[in-house]
Amino acid sequence: MRGIAVISVLFAVMFAGCSGKGRVSGSSAGDSTLVIAMLGDANYLNPVIGASVTSRNVYGLLYPGLLKSEFDTTSGLLNFVALEKKLRESAEHGSGKKTAGALARTWKMSEDHRSITYMLRSDARWNDGTPITSHDFKFTYELYANPVIASPRQQYLAELIGAEKGEIDFDKAIETPDDTTLVFNFYKPVPEQLALFHTTLTPLPKHVWKEVPPQEFRHSPLNQDPLGAGPYVLQDWQKQQQIVLASNPMSNLPKPGTIPRIMFRIVPDYTVRLAQLQTGAVDVVENIKPEDFDGLEAAKAAVEIKPVGLRVYDYVGWSNIDRNAYHQDGTIKPHPLFGSATVRRALTLAIDRQSILDGYLGEYGVVASTDISPSLKWAYNDAVVPYSYDPAESIRLLEKEGWMPGPDGIREKNGRKFSFVLFTNAGNERRNFASVIIQQNLREIGIDCQLDVQESNVFFENLRLRKIDAWMAGWSIGLEIDPLDSWGSDLEKSRFNFTGYQNPKIDELCELAKAELNPLDARPYWMEYQEILHHDQPTTFLYWIKETQGFNKRIEGEELNILSTFYNIDDWTLSPSASVAE
Incomplete structure (x- = not known):
């Protein structure tokens, strides 16, 4: 099975993480360190500015919560x-x-x-x-x-x-x-x-x-040495390698973490993460590909696969605004390629999302229509049907917008070729797989799409600064619906509105929904919200993911739910009868 029997990888795994300052090594039975493989490092261990998945997982264990x-x-x-x-x-x-x-x-x-x-x-x-x-x-x-x-x-x-x-x-x-x-x-x-x-x-x-000036906040040494009150404290942080937490003896919120040490090991390559899970070098790997389930079972790996979802979706982001004009003087004008909702619908129609699901996620994925999950049953609009794969209709819409084939087959308009780079973050095998299919789909309708993979923190910082025109990423939605941070027209306040999408009706519907004192009374507004977002396609919503997480069987007490894979991690224990090879 792909990703399992890779001898060179397994040798690399056996020697990974066994030396270096502050490094925590695995051991035989009774090892007291829980090792979690993450594809990217944290950007900040600070809840005010931390935005990556690893950041949230870590600072959630370092800092206290109100509720x-x-x-x-x-x-x-x-x-x-x-x-x-x-x-x-x-x-x-x-x-x-x-x-x-x-x-x-x-x-x-x-x-x-x-x-x-x-x-x-x-x-x-x-x-x-x-x-x-x-x-x-x-x-x-x-x-x-x-x-x-x-x-x-x-x-x-x-x-x-x-x-x-x-x-x-x-x-x-x-x-x-x-x-x-x-x-x-x-x-x-x-x-x-x-x-x-x-x-x-x-x-x-x-x-x-209180003594840190705002202009120095993101660069303060305190970001590397957080003072918290949660069940764990930071013991060691080696950038792009590992973050090690130790159980906090001071915590009474309500107690120190049960497991003495937790290591978040940065392993960008999926194949290596999977091999480390198989050998026991790591205890938790998220998003195991369904095609690898049988291989893990055949290898008699001490691993349980547990599904949870639907909270996460992948998408292709299109810069709706001309980012160069915006960065130069704040001018908002349509992006020369992606500024038209009609063009964005054409792009969605050109992408064979079901083919991506069939080739990768299978039954563990659902084609998405908007960013409101089917799991949010009270607000989900099942009358909004995802666009089907229809390259002929895609071509019709593009040509209606003036994008005609050039001499080399690439579509042009006013002397500009429909050519761009699609960026994504390193280490996500699913997105790498999807991006190749997307590139092929777009080439078939006369669009030149080049692919580029960036290190995760670089990629997400470029998104935050609105430095890229097209990208593939994922989103873990908030379970209290409040999408203005993603779609609000005030781009200075809506820091997650990477596309620069602006629609006053979306702003209005969000405000009306949020004004209802009973959330169920807001349902009609969210119904209309989904219809507009589906029409405008500020991004191409690809698919919802039923995440399949791999756990070493020595872990006891884990309770997965849609809130998080690590929902009750400070209550987990490690069985002394299991072993970890490293």
Whole structure:
């Protein structure tokens, strides 16, 4: 089976990660280090600016959370839980499991839905012994809002007092009457679910960060030496190699991590990740290809495959705006290739998405229509049917827009060839497979698409800075629907709107939906939202992925759900009877 019996790779695996400063090596039975293979490194171990998957996985274990979240699979709604509710549930069910690692004891929404008040626990401390207080939250929210820092989560603050005028009035928007009381005030009524979603951003310790100027925030040495309060602390970070966390003896949120050490090992190549999982050199590998299941079983690898989804989708992004004009003086004008919704629909029609699924994901993928997942049952519009593969219709639309075949067969318009580079990140075998099919599909209709693969952090930084015209990437959606950070017309606030897509109707529908105090009442707005997004095709939505994660059988207690592969990782244990070869 491809990716399994590769002798040279296996020899490389046997010697990977066995030396070097701070390096954690595997051992025989009872090894105390959980090793997770990741395709890319973290960009920042800082919740204000960290945006990569690895960043989120790591800083989620280093920093405290205000609430815990739970997903209702029946309705597709995201629910939030405070400490006191978890304590009651634990007592009622006699559960021996830990309670929520939450800073909030409870919360109360005002009757007019214009404020939400949290009562914080008084015994939580940062790892240097300093108490965690409401002032840390207020300080950190000012960091999230600061345009110089350019947090990708600025849209979470869009309902706070002053946001409607373009500048949040933090004296009024966030009140801290004492260390354990935290009040968020909104300029309009806000649904409780949305208020909870937007007011639970992760805090930083004010006493450590308050002297760092905003212009130095992204470059501060504190990003390499985070002071947190979570179940783990950073022990070692060797860029592009590994991140090692150690169980935090100081944590009472609610306790130190059960496994003594967790290593996130950076392994860009899928074949190597798979071989390391087979040999036991790593314990967890995400997104195992279905075609490799039989090979793992035949090799008698001590591995379990567990599916979870649908939360992640792959897409092809098209820069809707001329990025050169935008970067030069802020001018917004259509991109010369991708600025037309008709052209973008033609591109989608030209891509054989089902062929990609058949060749790679099989039953573990579903063709996508928009960015609202079928798992969000209450909001999903099943009347919006994904465009079928139709190269003839694609050609008709292109020629309607003036893109005619040139002497070399490549389409031209006003002397410009329809030629571009499609970028993606290294180490993602699925996207590499898909990009080759996309290149072939586009060539068949007279479009020249070249492929380029970039190291993950370089790729995602280029996306953040809107430096590339076309790319293939993936997205893990928020389970509380709030897409303005991806599609909002204010490009300075909508930091994840890499395409530069602007549609005032989308802005309006998002605001109307968010204004409904009962989220189920927002359903009609999300129905129309999906129809418009499907028509405009700011990106080509490829497919939803039922992720298939591989776990070494020595791991016990893992609970996968749509929230995360590592939803309860601080409760996992390692069986002393299993072995790790390295």
